[in-house]
Amino acid sequence: xxxxxxxxxxxxxxxxxxxxxxxxxxxxxxxxxxxxxxxxxxxxxxxxxxxxxxxxxxxxxxxxxxxxxxxxxxxxxxxxxxxxxxxxxxxxxxxxxxxxxxxxxxxxxxxxxxxxxxxxxxxxxx
Numbered sequence: 001x002x003x004x005x006x007x008x009x010x011x012x013x014x015x016x017x018x019x020x021x022x023x024x025x026x027x028x029x030x031x032x033x034x035x036x037x038x039x040x041x042x043x044x045x046x047x048x049x050x051x052x053x054x055x056x057x058x059x060x061x062x063x064x065x066x067x068x069x070x071x072x073x074x075x076x077x078x079x080x081x082x083x084x085x086x087x088x089x090x091x092x093x094x095x096x097x098x099x100x101x102x103x104x105x106x107x108x109x110x111x112x113x114x115x116x117x118x119x120x121x122x123x124x125x126x
Contacts, residue, residue, distance in 0.1 A: 030120055070099055
């Protein structure tokens with residue numbers, strides 16, 4: 001079974017020693033992804049914008065090895081304030097509304113104070 005590492009070019013990947021995503025056979029595991037703008041590396045203030053940015057990076061990682069959001073079977077959301085749940089609903093629904101993968105949302109602290117959300121997904125195309 002082949003194993004492929006996917007990088008988004010984030011400086012965190014080399015610094016910490018992880019891949020944006022790992023493809024093993026028919027599975028793709030996308031690492032926790034925060035809301036940094038993938039083009040400017042700036043962190044938006046609004047949690048909905050951070051969610052949209054994270055999904056953009058996740059979508060690109062999935063596509064690099066032929067996966068899509070339609071292949072996502074599991075998604076985990078990590079938010080720093082329970083009040084953010086309603087604010088992130090629209091960008092999440094725009095991507096997952098028809099797919100409806102199994103999901104969990106956890107309220108927790110994140111590495112940087114500007115980070116309000118982190119998202120990871122597991123995809124399967126067997």
